Amino acid sequence: MDWYDGHARGLPWRVGPADRRAGVRPDPYRVWLSEVMLQQTTVAAVREKFRRFTEIWPDVRSLAAAEDAQVMAEWAGLGYYARARNLLQCARVVANDLGGRFPETREGLLALPGIGPYTAAAIAAIAFDRPETVVDGNVERVVARLFDVDTPLPKAKPELTRLAGLLTPQARPGDHAQAMMDLGATICTPRSPACGICPLMASCAARATGRAADLPRKAEKKPKPVRLGIAYVARRSDGALLLETRPERGLLGGMLGWPGSDWGESPEAAPPVAAEWTVLGGDVRHTFTHFHLRLAVEVASVDLDCRPERGTFVPARDFRPSSLPTVMRKVWAIAGPALTHL
DNA sequence: GATGCGTGGCT
DNA sequence: TAGCCAAGCAT
Numbered sequence: 001m002d003w004y005d006g007h008a009r010g011l012p013w014r015v016g017p018a019d020r021r022a023g024v025r026p027d028p029y030r031v032w033l034s035e036v037m038l039q040q041t042t043v044a045a046v047r048e049k050f051r052r053f054t055e056i057w058p059d060v061r062s063l064a065a066a067e068d069a070q071v072m073a074e075w076a077g078l079g080y081y082a083r084a085r086n087l088l089q090c091a092r093v094v095a096n097d098l099g100g101r102f103p104e105t106r107e108g109l110l111a112l113p114g115i116g117p118y119t120a121a122a123i124a125a126i127a128f129d130r131p132e133t134v135v136d137g138n139v140e141r142v143v144a145r146l147f148d149v150d151t152p153l154p155k156a157k158p159e160l161t162r163l164a165g166l167l168t169p170q171a172r173p174g175d176h177a178q179a180m181m182d183l184g185a186t187i188c189t190p191r192s193p194a195c196g197i198c199p200l201m202a203s204c205a206a207r208a209t210g211r212a213a214d215l216p217r218k219a220e221k222k223p224k225p226v227r228l229g230i231a232y233v234a235r236r237s238d239g240a241l242l243l244e245t246r247p248e249r250g251l252l253g254g255m256l257g258w259p260g261s262d263w264g265e266s267p268e269a270a271p272p273v274a275a276e277w278t279v280l281g282g283d284v285r286h287t288f289t290h291f292h293l294r295l296a297v298e299v300a301s302v303d304l305d306c307r308p309e310r311g312t313f314v315p316a317r318d319f320r321p322s323s324l325p326t327v328m329r330k331v332w333a334i335a336g337p338a339l340t341h342l
Numbered sequence: 343g344a345t346g347c348g349t350g351g352c353t
Numbered sequence: 354t355a356g357c358c359a360a361g362c363a364t
Contacts, residue, residue, distance in 0.1 A: 038360040079348025116362045136360045
């Protein structure tokens with residue numbers, strides 16, 4: 001805690017240790033929003049998104065009243081899009097059923113969409129100063145090293161959670177949780193931990209055996225297969241672009257994208273509208289969580305009165321590449337310039 | 343317990 | 354260049 005008082009990271013959603021000890025309470029809405037954004041996502045990627053979201057939707061009621069499409073568009077680029085759908089669901093439950101206030105207990109929070117064991121404990125501890133044990137990837141790493149736990153993840157998770165629980169104090173549990181995560185993020189880092197300046201150096205078992213950098217062990221990962229596909233970018237003579245909203249569930253669910261083939265070993269061509277399609281030279285490469293994708297891109301100019309089988313024409317002035325998921329933005333990056341020469 | 347689900351930065 | 358990794362959740 002002494003180390004945290006002197007070395008806490010300054011983060012837009014955080015009430016720092018000095019203010020916290022002076023009695024300043026964090027806004028549960030901002031704690032919740034930041035924690036959901038930070039699920040499997042780096043602080044650097046979250047900063048700007050958090051700023052935008054809180055600027056547009058300063059509280060849970062305004063977010064609950066938002067249009068789904070605008071929230072998805074603002075989330076674009078952050079990944080794991082089910083988070084955005086659950087975020088909206090959760091905001092609406094809190095605003096409509098809970099009087100605009102978040103539950104203050106781990107159990108109450110756990111019942112909300114998009115809030116699992118980590119996030120429930122984090123909000124309870126950070127926003128409401130409940131003595132909950134917060135175990136994220138940082139804490140897993142710190143604890144595995146501190147106690148020299150050799151069992152690979154995820155099998156070691158229950159044991160690491162138990163050990164982390166031994167460290168959870170009754171005083172300042174919220175700051176303690178954030179201290180553990182800051183330590184993992186800045187000192188006890190995955191590749192080359194800075195053991196020489198670590199406040200826990202003297203009591204760290206892995207430091208003693210020189211194995212800190214090798215922990216925690218992790219189960220082997222499965223190789224990622226390569227999938228192929230085709231994306232179709234049609235521009236109408238008035239400049240409008242043919243886009244479609246993807247199905248709610250599954251990959252990139254609810255996000256805007258270019259119509260295309262399915263993605264697999266040998267995708268079948270399926271143009272969304274009859275036209276003279278031009279196959280572009282380079283392809284788009286993108287890696288998802290569980291596969292590599294190579295996307296061929298085809299472009300076409302179409303008439304004002306054409307009737308596509310799929311998708312909706314979006315007027316040029318309403319089209320913002322930033323509202324597309326990254327793979328679709330990559331498609332636009334090569335299709336856009338090609339269309340100007342068509 | 344295993345699988346599906348993004349992305350960008352770093353090594 | 355390719356793999357690793359990040360404040361995980363839902364099914």
